[in-house]
Amino acid sequence: MAREPQQRASQRSAAPASASKTKNRAAPGRDTDEFARLLQRGTVDVREQAQRGRKKRNPVVGKIALGLAVVSAAVDASAFAVFMGGDTDFAFGICFVVVFLTLIAAVLGFVAAVGSFGRWYGAIGVVVAFFANPVILIVLLVMVAPEVLTDMGGSAASGSTGL
Numbered sequence: 001m002a003r004e005p006q007q008r009a010s011q012r013s014a015a016p017a018s019a020s021k022t023k024n025r026a027a028p029g030r031d032t033d034e035f036a037r038l039l040q041r042g043t044v045d046v047r048e049q050a051q052r053g054r055k056k057r058n059p060v061v062g063k064i065a066l067g068l069a070v071v072s073a074a075v076d077a078s079a080f081a082v083f084m085g086g087d088t089d090f091a092f093g094i095c096f097v098v099v100f101l102t103l104i105a106a107v108l109g110f111v112a113a114v115g116s117f118g119r120w121y122g123a124i125g126v127v128v129a130f131f132a133n134p135v136i137l138i139v140l141l142v143m144v145a146p147e148v149l150t151d152m153g154g155s156a157a158s159g160s161t162g163l
Helices: 003-026 032-041 046-053 060-085 088-115 119-132 134-144 146-160
Strands: none
Touching: 060 088, 060 119, 060 134, 088 119, 088 134, 119 134, 134 146
């Protein structure tokens, strides 16, 4: 009877060494402590992995896109005011610049919306940049209210030929 507890103790001391060798053979390249913990718990906690993998991204790209789109809309409105004042060359120059500003704002907004860098800011920036584009505004005016364009051309032409 005295031998039985000694045999159990010797079996216990030999078992962990053989178990660790078996674990290393069974899962090469894995962290044995993590693997042993998962085996003991009998489950994998996916919430821990999701919290580790999820990073809070900075929404600055979306905010820049929205701000650039709003500035483009304001500059486009000033170009329209200059055009109504009669200086068409300067107004077309401003519109040329605004086309590129809206293009940059739309690309930044798309990157922000897809890449989670301020999704809502980016999405709203894309919409504002689309409608602030002078080419889109002219197409909308031609489709919706063509008489507005003929009145603009008519008033400028009648004012210059008043001899």
